[in-house]
Amino acid sequence: MKLRCALIVAALASGAALAAQPLPKADLAKGQQIATQVCAACHGPDGNSTIAANPKLAAQHPDYLAKQLANFKPGAGGKPAERESAIMAGFAATLSSDDARNVSAFFGAQKLIPEKARNKNTIELGQRIFRAGIADRGVAACAGCHGPRGEGIPGQFPALAGQFADYIDAQLQAFRSGARANDPNAMMRMTAARMSDAEMKAVADYIAGLR
Numbered sequence: 220m221k222l223r224c225a226l227i228v229a230a231l232a233s234g235a236a237l238a239a240q241p242l243p244k245a246d247l248a249k250g251q252q253i254a255t256q257v258c259a260a261c262h263g264p265d266g267n268s269t270i271a272a273n274p275k276l277a278a279q280h281p282d283y284l285a286k287q288l289a290n291f292k293p294g295a296g297g298k299p300a301e302r303e304s305a306i307m308a309g310f311a312a313t314l315s316s317d318d319a320r321n322v323s324a325f326f327g328a329q330k331l332i333p334e335k336a337r338n339k340n341t342i343e344l345g346q347r348i349f350r351a352g353i354a355d356r357g358v359a360a361c362a363g364c365h366g367p368r369g370e371g372i373p374g375q376f377p378a379l380a381g382q383f384a385d386y387i388d389a390q391l392q393a394f395r396s397g398a399r400a401n402d403p404n405a406m407m408r409m410t411a412a413r414m415s416d417a418e419m420k421a422v423a424d425y426i427a428g429l430r
C-alpha cells in the first residue's frame with residue numbers, strides 16, 4: 220500500500236515536471252486597482268480614453284502594453300528611455316514589473332469603444348495604403364503586420380483598429396522623425412520614412428474606422 224502511494228506520488232511529480240512552465244498569471248484585480256487609482260484620469264477607468272492625445276488601451280494586447288511601459292522608463296545610468304514621453308516616464312517609473320503586467324492584463328481584457336473614420340474624401344487612399352502599401356516607394360502594407368482588420372498579432376504587432384486618428388498620426392510622425400525609436404528592427408521607422416503627411420492622415424483616419 221505504502222509503495223503504491225509512493226509510485227503515484229512519483230508519477231504525479233514527474234508529470235508536473237514535464238508540463239511547460241506557465242508564465243506567472245496576471246492579477247486582474249490588482250491591475251484594476253492601479254488603473255483606477257493612477258491611469259484612469261487620462262486613459263479612462265476601462266482604457267477607453269476620451270481625449271485623442273491619450274491613446275485607448277482597452278483590448279490592446281497585454282504584452283504590447285507591458286513593453287511600452289518598460290520602454291517609457293528611463294534607462295540605467297541616465298540613458299534616455301527607449302520611448303520618450305515626459306508624461307508617461309513618471310507613471311511608468313513607479314510601476315514594478317508585476318504592476319505593469321497586472322495593469323496591462325486588466326486594460327487588455329476591457330472592451331474597446333472604437334473611434335470612427337471622419338474624412339470621406341481620404342478613406343479610399345487610407346484603405347489602399349492599409350491593405351496594399353505604397354508600392355512605388357516600398358511602403359509595406361500595414362495589414363501585413365497589423366492584420367487585415369487592424370487587430371494586430373499578440374506578441375508581435377499592436378492592434379490599431381478603432382484608435383484615435385490623431386494619436387495614430389502623431390505616432391507615425393514620431394517614427395518618421397525618429398522621436399519614437401522603440402520599434403524592433405526599425406520596422407515602423409522604415410515604413411513612416413517614406414510617407415507624406417497627407418498619406419499618414421489618410422491611413423490614420425481609415426484605421427480609426429476599422430473594426
Ligand code: HEC
Nearest residue numbers: 257258260261262272273274284287288304306307310322
Ligand atoms: C497624465 C495623463 C496620463 C496618465 C495618468 C497615464 N498616462 Fe499613459 N499615456 C499618456 C499619454 C499622453 C500617452 C501617449 C504618449 C506618446 O505620445 O507617446 C500615453 C501612452 C501610454 C501607453 C502607450 C500606448 C500605446 O498604444 O502605445 C501605455 C501602455 C500607457 N500610457 C499606460 C498607462 C498606464 C498603465 C498608466 C497608469 C499607471 C498611465 N498610462 C497613466 C497619458 C497618461
Ligand code: HEC
Nearest residue numbers: 359360361364375376377387390401402403406407410422
Ligand atoms: C513590418 C511590420 C510592420 C508594418 C509593415 C507596419 N507596422 Fe506599424 N508597427 C509594427 C511594430 C512592430 C510596432 C510596435 C513597435 C513597438 O514595439 O513599440 C508598430 C507600431 C505601430 C504604431 C504605434 C501603435 C501605438 O499604439 O502606439 C502605429 C500607429 C503603427 N504601427 C501604424 C502602422 C501603419 C499605419 C502602417 C502602414 C503604413 C504600419 N504600421 C506598418 C510593425 C509594422
